Amino acid sequence: MAEHEPRLWPRLWRRLRRVGLTLPVLASACMWGDVLYDTSQRALILDPVERVRFTVDSGEVEVYAFNRTAISLFYALTGSEAEIGEVGYEVVDAELQAFISCDDPEGFCNANFNVEVPYGTPIVATTRNGGVKLTGVDADVVAVLAGGNFEGVDLNSPSLEVEVEAGDVTANLLTTPVTVRVTVGVGTVDLTLPAGSYRCELQAPGGAVLTTGVLCDPAAASLVKIDVTTGDIHLQGAP
């Protein structure tokens, strides 16, 4: 009795069909997964920019101002696609807007921005979960932080407005500002100004107020207004 030769092609075809049927099932299962990001982007913005505005649900903002042209914007993004909303930057009406929105600011969604700007660039920053550090900025600053520290290094801003729900404010200004307004819920304020006279409005009902090296004069031109609900205020004049 003759034996059948093994039929290679029909067997292979059957296996391929089996695999072919299995693949869509596996692929649809994969679609239930998530995409995780750990990436960064750098951009050079040549457009004339009158202001930089950060709107950050989760992440740090760091700005360095010095004698340069154009704006270098870098951000490092981590998170899951399911939790990351919009992230990126755009120039709208001469305002550079850098942003990340997260479904849950405490979740797996974070972008740390590091931006170099020319002198004379005002900064507006709003963060829900993350700190703000500004170095060398010589234009107006408005920062509103829900959770995170504000740090200002060698600032020359005429106007500095900082509002922090929970976090510390540390800043030194190299030139006498016109106005400094700091409001903190829970945290400490450590502010160093050029020695001189200031109109001081310092309130810390749940902490101590310490003033050294500045003359608080109700007739002074510069206003320093600090309100801390729970925490201390330390206002000092630079030597």
Place this chain on the structure above:
Amino acid sequence: MMSIRPHRRSPRLGAGIVALLALPVLMGPGKCGFVLDYTETFLITDPVEHVVLGADDGSIVATEYERSATMLKRHTFGFEPSLGTTEWSVEDGVLTLEARCKYEGNCRFDHMFELPLGVGFDITMNDAQISLGYIGGDIELSLLTGWFRGVRLLSPNVSIELDEGDVDLDFAAPPETVTVDVRAGDVVVAVPAGSYRCVLVADAGATTTNGVTCDDAATAVLDVHVQTGDIAVTGV
């Protein structure tokens, strides 16, 4: 008596084999294999006075300010079999970059520069989007398609050849010579108000000047030729 039916190849299998064999042809040459997508960043401490860049497709964005070293970032995207030469070197103050693609359209090379003041550019590319800001050296550019945008330029001499695409030049200081030759596209030039020798030719388009004095005796030259498209020159 046993009979064995002749073996017949499945027509569906045959079609599958044909499709597989045709895949490389359908995809186009150079597209089989890995896709490479990576970024390199270099801090170049050698003195750079001029950048000579020859690449196929991609983009350039650059600015200049008072700094010592050159920052170069290059993003490469392409199918591995398609990528050609990608290299750079500095010699005698000239930063030379080359980025080639073996098959047209299969690769992109995006460049970013932060340079010391006064560096010039000599660029030759096929399809590119180019933004140069605050450049103080001369610019010479040859492009097939794409666009060129100059922001707050301080360059004494600018020469642009572009087959198809727009040119937008914004000078922060009066240039000595501006030469633009575009086959199809619009050209916009903004220069500091003053006198210029205007050679503005739009074969099939409109030419407008506003705020500049066109004077044949002027030393600064604005020489713009567009076959199809408009020319607009504004003195600021």
